[in-house]
Amino acid sequence: MAFSTISDLDPAASQARSHDLRKRLLASESTTYATGPTGTGNGERVLVLGGTGYIGRALVPELARRGYAPVVLARGAEAAEDPAFAEAEVILGDPTRPGDVARAVDAGDTAVVISLLSGRRPNDAEECRLVDHEAVVNGIRAAVEHRVRQFIHVSDFGAYRPELIPQVYKLQVEGELMGQHHGPLPWTIIRPTAYFPYLSMTFGDVKNGLAYRIFDHGEYNVVNPIAREDLAEFITNQVLATDALGRVLPVGGPWVPENVVTLRDAGQMMFDITGRDPQWDVVPMATWDKKIARLVRIGRMSAKVRPVAYYLEAAKYWSVVDHVAPAYGERTLHGFMEKLKDREFPTGSFRERMRSGTNVMPTDI
Ligand SMILES: NC(=O)c1ccc[n+]([C@@H]2O[C@H](COP(=O)([O-])OP(=O)(O)OC[C@H]3O[C@@H](n4cnc5c(N)ncnc54)[C@H](OP(=O)(O)O)[C@@H]3O)[C@@H](O)[C@H]2O)c1
Known part of the structure; x- marks a missing residue:
């Protein structure tokens, strides 16, 4: 690390x-993926763990638009009033508690579980272990128990060369899915490059x-970052897609x-x-x-x-x-x-702004 x-x-x-x-x-065409929505749901229940974060706020509405019934497990009651989740079922609970996750999976006929879980402080080793590994494993175990049809793990392109604490845990989860450590479970792993706010x-x-x-x-270094709207569409394309099962899908933005x-x-x-x-x-x-x-x-x-x-x-x-990963989106x-x-941005040192609680990253667009 x-x-x-x-x-x-x-x-x-x-x-x-x-x-x-x-x-x-720039001289090549990235032909791995065709951009555009593929596949629509028929009201299948899709539980999103970590759905209250940056990507989740784009993914949950996209799942609803595409005919799925998204469910968000949220730590805070305010999620129920949040317009981003207007079309979703919101269940209060903490993904680090196995019982809360099992309750969310069992609350309906869950077809798919998607994990976007990630510690909010990537430089806190214990928090990363608890969220990037343990909480995701709670989701995997509940999914196995409930015999869901697919578990989608949103990992990180960085898992190809894991150097940072969360990346090591992402890789560990990948291995546990591939090795079926927690029981039989059809899986898809998505490894996105960096997001625009970074x-x-x-x-x-x-x-x-x-x-x-x-x-x-x-x-x-070189980066082709991906927009959250494009990633949300890409993730939704993989939902219940038989050719996505058992595959690791690296993805970035346009070349x-x-x-x-x-x-x-x-x-x-x-x-x-x-x-x-x-x-x-x-x-x-x-x-x-x-x-x-x-x-x-x-x-x-x-x-x-x-x-x-x-x-x-x-x-x-x-x-x-x-x-640098195969391109998706425009x-x-x-x-x-x-x-x-x-936009107006607050002035003052990074440290001052962190202390005053002002989010320095533009994550609302
Ligand atoms: N950022 C990047 O450039 C990048 C690049 C590639 C892959 N990724 C991966 O893509 C996925 C989605 O990223 P994102 O930007 O949407 O993440 P994010 O905005 O940080 O959201 C993290 C989610 O995990 C939950 N969470 C965090 N700490 C928790 C804790 N202690 N207990 C319970 N839940 C906790 C959050 O819940 P609350 O809302 O309640 O805090 C939130 O729902 C992550 O797995 C991330 O590692 C990120």
């Missing part, structure tokens, strides 16, 4: 490779005139210049869209590595420091590991940022 496995980066060679990969993607996290800072941070040249980016490209997009003069905060990777090494050392003695070390490691991960990162253009 530490970054020891990514210690051999050659800045010039990595940049040349990223340029080459981007060029090749690459737009600092849009507000750039709009407010702050610099955009890159490591060295900012071109160690077009507005969506196949290095982190520097994402920053340049922000400067172009906001009309700001480019200001780069260039951090040498060697300096960052030293910071990580120091925090990891201190973290061995102090549990408090460990999440900070993970946080720095995650920043490195997202800056150096490719998230929405682009550029289009997403265009939607952010006229």
Whole structure:
């Protein structure tokens, strides 16, 4: 889980490779998937675990539109009043409690269980274990018991090279599904690339005139992120699709210049869209590595420091590991940022905003 496995980066060679990969993607047509809705339901009950999060808020309405009967297991009573779930049955309960999950599955003739579960603090190892592994396993066990027709596990493209804590648990769940560890259960695994808000996290800072941070040249990796609406459609296409059973499906957004980016490209997009003069905060990777090494050392003695070390490691991960997968959908990162253009963003340091509870990530669109 530490970054020891990514210690051999050659800045010039990595940049040349990223340029080459981007060029090749843009010169190719991704034909793995055909974009567009396929398959409609006939009122089948589909339970979505983790349905109250970013993707769930797009997936639940999509399932209803496509003729399924979505059910959301929600921790908070406010979900029942939420317009995103107007067409869904909302059951109050906590997915980390096996009894709550079993009750939600057994409350009707559940045909499919979909897991979008993920800890809200990816740098908290215990929370990740509890949510990204244990809670998902609660869903798998209840699905086996109820003999549901399909379990869809929304994993992470990062499972191809698991470096971060949640990715390791995602991979563990994948293995348990493939190995049928909890009993017989038809499964589908979806590995999406990063979502738009991750690459737009600092849009507000750039709009407010702050610099955009890159490591060295900012071109160690390439990403084709996917829009949540497109991912929701893609997931719904797999519901009760016989050719999706027993398959691992990596998926990202369209292979077009507005969506196949290095982190520097994402920053340049922000400067172009906001009309700001480019200001780069260039951090040498060697300096960052030293910071990580120091925090990891201190973290061995102090549990408090460990999440900070993970946080720095995650920043490195997202800056150096490719998230490139077969394309689905037409929405682009550029289009997403265009939607952010006229918003007001709070000023102040990242730490201050986190403390005041202001969500720094634009997750409502
Ligand atoms: N973000 C990315 O770029 C990315 C990329 C690839 C794959 N993924 C994966 O895609 C899936 C969906 O992502 P997302 O962005 O929709 O996730 P999200 O917005 O963080 O939603 C997480 C869901 O898990 C629930 N949850 C979190 N902590 C919990 C806890 N302690 N106990 C019970 N429930 C808890 C949340 O419930 P509450 O609403 O009650 O908190 C919410 O429903 C996740 O598995 C994620 O790992 C993400």
